[in-house]
Amino acid sequence: MLKNNRMIIWILKSFLFAIVFMPSFTLYFNHNFNEEIIKGLTYWKLLYCSIAILTVYILTGSRVLILCLTAVSLLSISVIFFGSIISCLINFSSISNNYIFSYSPRYISLLINMYTVVPLAIAFMSILPFKEYENYLLRRFKGISLFEKILLIITRVFNHIIYYVAPNILRVIKEEKRNNDIYYSANLVEEATVKNYQSIRLKFRKLLIVFFDLSLCSICFSIEYVPLWVLEISNLPSKKKFKEIKNER
Amino acid sequence: MYFKPKMVQYFGYFEEREEAFRAEIMNLIPRKYAGTKNFWIDMKTIQKDELVILEDNCLSYIAANPQDALAFNTPSQVIRAVLLRGYNKSNVYEKEYRTVLEKYELTNNENQPLYTLSGGEKVKLAIAKCFIMSNYSKRLIISSPFSWLAHENMHMLNTLIKVYANEGKEVKILALNGENDDSIVPNNASNSQLNLHIQFENVVLQLKSNIEDDDNQGKAIIKNADLNLKSPCLFKGNNGYGKSLVSFVLSKSIKYDGNVTIICDGFIGFGRMIFQDVLAQTLLRSFSQLSKTSLDPEKVMKIYNEILHCYKTIIYDTCKNMDFIGFKDLYGQKTLLELKIVMVACRLSSSPSVIILDEPEWGLTKASSVALIKAIIKVAHSQEVAIIIISHKKWWDKIVNSSVSFQKKILDSNSFIIEMNTEGSYNVKK
Numbered sequence: 001m002l003k004n005n006r007m008i009i010w011i012l013k014s015f016l017f018a019i020v021f022m023p024s025f026t027l028y029f030n031h032n033f034n035e036e037i038i039k040g041l042t043y044w045k046l047l048y049c050s051i052a053i054l055t056v057y058i059l060t061g062s063r064v065l066i067l068c069l070t071a072v073s074l075l076s077i078s079v080i081f082f083g084s085i086i087s088c089l090i091n092f093s094s095i096s097n098n099y100i101f102s103y104s105p106r107y108i109s110l111l112i113n114m115y116t117v118v119p120l121a122i123a124f125m126s127i128l129p130f131k132e133y134e135n136y137l138l139r140r141f142k143g144i145s146l147f148e149k150i151l152l153i154i155t156r157v158f159n160h161i162i163y164y165v166a167p168n169i170l171r172v173i174k175e176e177k178r179n180n181d182i183y184y185s186a187n188l189v190e191e192a193t194v195k196n197y198q199s200i201r202l203k204f205r206k207l208l209i210v211f212f213d214l215s216l217c218s219i220c221f222s223i224e225y226v227p228l229w230v231l232e233i234s235n236l237p238s239k240k241k242f243k244e245i246k247n248e249r
Numbered sequence: 250m251y252f253k254p255k256m257v258q259y260f261g262y263f264e265e266r267e268e269a270f271r272a273e274i275m276n277l278i279p280r281k282y283a284g285t286k287n288f289w290i291d292m293k294t295i296q297k298d299e300l301v302i303l304e305d306n307c308l309s310y311i312a313a314n315p316q317d318a319l320a321f322n323t324p325s326q327v328i329r330a331v332l333l334r335g336y337n338k339s340n341v342y343e344k345e346y347r348t349v350l351e352k353y354e355l356t357n358n359e360n361q362p363l364y365t366l367s368g369g370e371k372v373k374l375a376i377a378k379c380f381i382m383s384n385y386s387k388r389l390i391i392s393s394p395f396s397w398l399a400h401e402n403m404h405m406l407n408t409l410i411k412v413y414a415n416e417g418k419e420v421k422i423l424a425l426n427g428e429n430d431d432s433i434v435p436n437n438a439s440n441s442q443l444n445l446h447i448q449f450e451n452v453v454l455q456l457k458s459n460i461e462d463d464d465n466q467g468k469a470i471i472k473n474a475d476l477n478l479k480s481p482c483l484f485k486g487n488n489g490y491g492k493s494l495v496s497f498v499l500s501k502s503i504k505y506d507g508n509v510t511i512i513c514d515g516f517i518g519f520g521r522m523i524f525q526d527v528l529a530q531t532l533l534r535s536f537s538q539l540s541k542t543s544l545d546p547e548k549v550m551k552i553y554n555e556i557l558h559c560y561k562t563i564i565y566d567t568c569k570n571m572d573f574i575g576f577k578d579l580y581g582q583k584t585l586l587e588l589k590i591v592m593v594a595c596r597l598s599s600s601p602s603v604i605i606l607d608e609p610e611w612g613l614t615k616a617s618s619v620a621l622i623k624a625i626i627k628v629a630h631s632q633e634v635a636i637i638i639i640s641h642k643k644w645w646d647k648i649v650n651s652s653v654s655f656q657k658k659i660l661d662s663n664s665f666i667i668e669m670n671t672e673g674s675y676n677v678k679k
Contacts, residue, residue, distance in 0.1 A: 138329040232320035
């Protein structure tokens with residue numbers, strides 16, 4: 001299925017990822033090194049997070065690491081930042097020092113967990129040999145089973161997000177970034193200072209709108225062709241039963 | 250062109266043509282041009298109706314954006330998947346696979362992700378797919394195949410249509426008015442000229458996704474060039490020769506190594522661009538959202554109205570009929586033409602040196618495209634902004650003041666060099 005050297009590298013990388021992933025699943029070390037730096041952040045958690053990020057860097061390179069950190073930062077904005085605001089608002093009537101002390105460590109702990117697990121998961125996904133597996137299935141004359149067809153559809157959507165949706169959004173953002181650059185260079189210094197306060201407010205509002213727009217369009221772009229792909233993939237020859245293959249022979 | 254008039258159905262609007270195409274393929278593509286609300290309604294309908302299997306009437310199709318119809322990530326996979334349905338002996342299968350790749354000049358792009366293919370290369374791949382499917386398909390539906398395919402490759406489309414027609418199978422081509430009319434557009438107005446100087450120094454682009462590792466990845470090298478041009482300028486060349494890549498570099502929408510300098514009428518500046526797939530560039534934002542992408546929406550609307558006024562004047566002069574103006578209230582959304590105008594207005598409001606329009610005629614009738622380009626040139630030149638058009642059409646030959654032809658030199662299976670040569674009296678120093 002894979003060329004030998006690529007196969008060995010893939011197995012080796014998966015093995016190393018599995019080792020680094022182990023503490024997240026077992027939570028064993030968590031109980032033995034629980035001395036806290038600040039509330040919610042233990043020495044072990046910080047060390048494990050550093051090891052995870054270092055592993056991602058060594059096994060997948062700086063490019064994937066940057067992508068992982070960007071993704072986790074975006075995720076943490078919604079989960080940690082907005083999550084804490086919402087729970088704070090819900091408990092607004094009972095807000096007190098006690099509330100802050102009991103909830104803050106939880107969010108700090110959640111943040112460090114996210115920075116550990118999410119990069120590891122994305123990096124692990126990036127090393128999976130999807131392309132080779134697709135190629136292998138499309139050369140197989142005995143047909144493709146229903147499970148494999150579902151896998152092909154999932155892979156296609158994943159590839160579409162990685163190769164089309166994300167790069168297209170990045171290109172559009174990069175292209176449109178120039179709108180802002182020119183706005184500031186075109187204004188006089190005094191005007192820029194006066195508008196500085198406004199611009200922070202404006203920037204925050206724009207950031208929220210952009211965040212919402214991007215989420216919506218990412219979802220739409222990711223699924224828009226799925227019905228057609230499902231149709232194409234379902235039309236691939238189904239896996240023949242052992243008896244049918246035997247009869248053909 | 251080989252096709253009988255009865256095969257072609259013409260439309261006045263992009264949206265109408267898309268509707269017709271959707272109807273042919275059992276509404277399996279949601280309408281992203283009709284706003285996000287309609288997009289979700291369509292998705293729900295598809296989900297409710299379950300998938301109607303097109304296998305019964307065995308349909309081959311090429312969508313206006315051919316990527317829509319390609320269910321796999323590389324040319325190799327797309328071709329292998331359709332071959333798998335028709336062949337069950339490995340030696341015949343492999344032989345046929347190689348023959349198709351060579352016939353449609355896809356050998357060098359075999360394992361390239363679809364995203365890194367040019368628009369024309371995607372059309373070629375879709376044609377190759379439909380060609381293999383001619384063994385078992387009963388109908389062929391093509392939506393606007395005349396935009397992205399270069400003249401040099403038009404014979405592939407002809408052959409495909411011929412194969413289906415000769416076997417007595419139904420062929421339907423859905424096109425916009427004048428789309429396949431190759432006649433050159435006369436330049437009635439005397440265009441103002443702007444000097445545009447572009448310099449490329451050691452520019453190298455990586456052709457890969459962010460998540461891929463570094464081995465076995467392709468790169469495009471832009472050969473050092475010093476181009477002295479007159480705006481409006483036309484970029485032309487065969488499919489996959491790197492025209493869009495160069496425009497991404499000029500607008501800095503892509504990461505690259507090296508230096509690019511743009512000088513318009515003596516001032517160093519920067520470039521902005523309108524992508525080939527405009528709908529993808531809108532990111533599904535509405536007209537008003539798009540106008541607000543600039544920090545000065547009032548200025549955007551002022552420029553928008555200026556372009557619109559010019560457009561209406563030009564189209565009325567040429568068609569003498571306001572029915573051809575290209576606006577129609579569909580689904581409470583602005584048309585593709587209006588989206589294109591507002592996107593150009595946004596870019597003009599940021600005072601760039603040059604605006605690059607990649608295949609501006611896509612999704613528009615010939616009359617609309619010509620009027621739009623003339624209007625954009627007039628307004629942009631009045632603000633001392635140069636215009637570059639990327640197109641395979643001969644329409645623009647008399648409208649532009651200079652042109653650059655693209656060449657491609659293949660280094661290995663993943664990498665190539667893009668060469669640019671100015672035509673006419675403009676010299677290239679290397």
